[in-house]
Amino acid sequence: MALATTRRAPASSFIGSVWRSTVGKKAVMAVTGLIMLAYLVAHMLGNLKVFFGAGEFNHYGQWIRTIGEPFLHHEWFLWIARVGLTVSVGLHGVAAYQLSRRDLAARPAKYVRKRARASYATRTMRWGGVILGLFIVWHILDLTTLTVNPNAQEGHPYENLVASFGRWYVDVFYIAAMLALGLHIRHGFWSAAQTLGANSPRRDRAFKIVANALAALLTCGFIAIPIGVMTGVVS
Amino acid sequence: MNLTLRIWRQRTADASGGSGSMVTYEVTGISPDMSFLEMLDHLNEELILRGEEPVAFDHDCREGICGACGMVINGQAHGPERTTTCQLHMRHFDDGDVVDVEPWRAGAFPVVKDLVVDRSAFDRIIGAGGYVSVPTGSAPDAHATPVPKPVADLAFEHAECIGCGACVAACPNGSAMLFTSAKVVHLNVLPQGAPERESRVLGMVGAMDAEGFGGCTNTGECAVACPKGIPLSAIGRMNREYLRAATRPR
Structure with missing residues (x-):
């Protein structure tokens, strides 16, 4: 039998073939994950203005709506960011769901003798991701749409935030979600570097250090806010 | 005992x-x-x-x-x-x-x-690109295609894979990424593998997915189990090869 000497034209489009492949789908997860991570760094740094009082925090909240003016209309930047983040969360979640289904189906018969496998952060990626997804829904209902906020004053994010974190169970859920976020980023950032082919034996250690630093920074930065409210530093 | x-x-x-x-x-x-x-x-x-x-x-x-x-x-x-x-x-x-x-x-x-499993899925992955096409005839001169020593070492490190399947057995997702990446990296870094560099990685990843292996979650169990010490970085290198091949205009 002779080998084929011409190559068939690819049957599907670039996006289709990448999405169907496990490697391509992981790349989609890596890129959307990095987009969300970049947003979280900005979000955390902006939120820390809560420690400078209501005036500065509420002014920051107003400024977000004016980014890009006069090139962009009022609030357009905000909506572009919201659409971008929603698409990222959606693609990340759908890809994770499809890959997880595939991964679980790839071993129909389990081992009789089980062994502890992988680090805690690696093992909790799936359920941690589900927790973070639920947290995002609640977080938007609480502080964006104000549907479940006890204060619910439009244009007064500082007062809404203080009112929300005045409830102990909200603080507990928030802190738990931020710990889940830290674990997710600890494995996720390094994993994204590996998936996108940016990692190498020489860079491996650096990527792991940056992943741990980002995880610690974001978790501590976000948790500082409910702790500030609970201790009365922010009121 | x-x-x-x-x-x-x-x-x-x-x-x-x-x-x-x-x-x-x-x-x-x-x-x-x-x-x-x-x-x-x-x-x-x-x-x-x-x-x-x-x-x-x-x-x-x-x-x-x-x-x-x-x-x-x-x-x-x-x-x-x-x-x-x-x-x-x-x-x-x-x-x-x-x-x-x-x-x-x-x-x-x-x-x-009993303990015997059918590993012919690996053969089909190899068949999808784990080879180099060479013109037949007399053996080429040894120095006709220069290969820098670090490249030869890198290729050999990945060529050590014996296809035993321990990586698949150890992976919580039953993924064949370490095996496939060892074969892709071995051939793709060498000048002899260059003509089929893109079709190799696209074909082998496609065959791997078609066989029903799971995806990689970067758990690292495969590289720990590998008796030949294929490094986890092989998977990162294959990901880079895949994304390079997939994004190249055709």
Whole structure:
């Protein structure tokens, strides 16, 4: 039998073939994950203005709506960011769901003798991701749409935030979600570097250090806010 | 030394693994110098004398270079040492130990009988691009295609893969990424592999997915289990090759 000497034209489009492949789908997860991570760094740094009082925090909240003016209309930047983040969360979640289904189906018969496998952060990626997804829904209902906020004053994010974190169970859920976020980023950032082919034996250690630093920074930065409210530093 | 073995016994091929079970055997008179496979031979001789069906397992060279043998011993592919099952010696076990022996578990590696699994999925991945096309004729001059030493070393590090399937057996997702990446990196870094650089990685990843292996979650279990020390970075290199090939205009 002779080998084929011409190559068939690819049957599907670039996006289709990448999405169907496990490697391509992981790349989609890596890129959307990095987009969300970049947003979280900005979000955390902006939120820390809560420690400078209501005036500065509420002014920051107003400024977000004016980014890009006069090139962009009022609030357009905000909506572009919201659409971008929603698409990222959606693609990340759908890809994770499809890959997880595939991964679980790839071993129909389990081992009789089980062994502890992988680090805690690696093992909790799936359920941690589900927790973070639920947290995002609640977080938007609480502080964006104000549907479940006890204060619910439009244009007064500082007062809404203080009112929300005045409830102990909200603080507990928030802190738990931020710990889940830290674990997710600890494995996720390094994993994204590996998936996108940016990692190498020489860079491996650096990527792991940056992943741990980002995880610690974001978790501590976000948790500082409910702790500030609970201790009365922010009121 | 004496051991209690619990071995997966399965008469016929059955994808779900439902028709088999763990059967307990007391094995006596084991020498610490026996390899794990010689210990199983020792058990089988006794089973044959008793008129029972011997335990079926794959093996060939018995010197750790062919990749034919492989079983999950106490939850670890190829057992507690970083080597193939044939090169695992009984001195790494203690007298009176209870040792669980199971076949590779993956949907793409159906059990044929007892500890024997069908690994032809690997052959189909190789068939999808794990080769270089060379013109036939007399052998080329040794210095006709210069290969820098670091590149040759990198290629050789990945060429060490013997295709035993321990990476798939150890991966919580039953993923063949370490195997496939070892083969892709081995050929893609060499000038001889350059003409098929893109079609190789796209074809082999496509074949790997089509066989029903799971995806990579960067758990790293594969590289720990690999008896040949294929590094986890191979997967990162293949990802780079894949994304490069997929994004190139065609």
